[in-house]
Amino acid sequence: MDKVRAFQLGGVDYITKPFELPEVLARIENQITISRLRTQLQNQQRKLLRQNQELMRSNRELEQFAHVMSHDLKQPLQSFLFAIGLVEQCCQSNTNPKVFEYLKRLRDTSGTMQKLIDALLDYARVGNEELAIEEIACESILAMVLDNLQVEITEQSAVIHHDALPTVMADRNQMMQLFYHLITNALKFQPPNNKPDIKISVNLLPQDVTEQTGSTGFLSFGNYDQQENYKTQSYLFSIHDNGIGLDADQVELIFEVFQRLNSDDYSGTGMGLATCKKILERHNGRIWVESELGKGTNVYFTLPQNPS
Numbered sequence: 053m054d055k056v057r058a059f060q061l062g063g064v065d066y067i068t069k070p071f072e073l074p075e076v077l078a079r080i081e082n083q084i085t086i087s088r089l090r091t092q093l094q095n096q097q098r099k100l101l102r103q104n105q106e107l108m109r110s111n112r113e114l115e116q117f118a119h120v121m122s123h124d125l126k127q128p129l130q131s132f133l134f135a136i137g138l139v140e141q142c143c144q145s146n147t148n149p150k151v152f153e154y155l156k157r158l159r160d161t162s163g164t165m166q167k168l169i170d171a172l173l174d175y176a177r178v179g180n181e182e183l184a185i186e187e188i189a190c191e192s193i194l195a196m197v198l199d200n201l202q203v204e205i206t207e208q209s210a211v212i213h214h215d216a217l218p219t220v221m222a223d224r225n226q227m228m229q230l231f232y233h234l235i236t237n238a239l240k241f242q243p244p245n246n247k248p249d250i251k252i253s254v255n256l257l258p259q260d261v262t263e264q265t266g267s268t269g270f271l272s273f274g275n276y277d278q279q280e281n282y283k284t285q286s287y288l289f290s291i292h293d294n295g296i297g298l299d300a301d302q303v304e305l306i307f308e309v310f311q312r313l314n315s316d317d318y319s320g321t322g323m324g325l326a327t328c329k330k331i332l333e334r335h336n337g338r339i340w341v342e343s344e345l346g347k348g349t350n351v352y353f354t355l356p357q358n359p360s
Contacts, residue, residue: 125169133162171323178330183223190217197231204239214252218287221358226331233324234351238293251292291351298343
């Protein structure tokens with residue numbers, strides 16, 4: 053019993069007396085193995101730490117590069133657009149329709165470039181700017197976004213339902229961007245002549261989901277990671293639409309920068325969902341998608357009550 057008690061108290065190097073050679077040799081071998089494994093673990097941890105630091109440094113450099121490049125590109129583009137305007141004025145008396153067709157193409161292409169630069173700047177700002185965390189009523193954020201999108205909603209006869217939305221601790225501007233991009237996508241990616249039907253739902257997740265493996269309906273949503281252990285309670289939002297949906301092999305690509313999976317039929321920069329992902333990462337949240345081609349899309353994201 054003394055030996056059992058010693059092991060229970062952590063005496064892994066406990067040896068009975070008087071010494072027995074086989075036991076001593078076994079203990080020595082065991083300690084050598086433990087020491088070797090401990091050294092390997094420490095080496096792996098140091099390697100992982102270096103890799104994480106390098107990845108963080110690379111991400112910061114990429115965001116800074118994107119900000120500088122997009123900022124520096126804006127001025128030449130503005131000069132180019134100004135020059136197009138001057139040419140248009142000079143050609144007012146020109147009766148050749150081809151001239152105005154070419155000028156229109158130049159202006160349209162420049163407009164697309166302007167949108168890409170603005171989207172890249174937004175993405176870089178999301179990663180670099182200091183968060184102004186405050187109490188945010190998601191109801192008011194949604195109301196402002198819907199007001200900004202009123203023309204599109206009316207033109208498409210869209211119907212948008214939503215649960216009572218919570219108040220969270222977050223950055224106001226980034227929450228505006230988040231809801232704007234997600235609802236814009238739900239409105240945009242629709243079959244021809246289809247009336248968008250969008251439903252925004254929210255549930256409060258348990259504080260420690262690792263202790264709730266399947267015992268609650270909350271965890272049936274999407275690909276939510278049941279092993280993620282939140283130190284604060286989080287809200288699980290879902291935005292469901294009746295749009296065109298996605299192939300299974302497209303789902304993993306949509307959060308990458310400049311990914312436009314339906315570029316032939318739908319306009320856009322391919323930056324919206326990448327920006328949403330960055331916003332949620334900065335708020336200690338997550339985002340993922342469930343979709344089936346021709347059957348609409350469910351976008352899920354989590355927001356902690358307190359992101360700190």
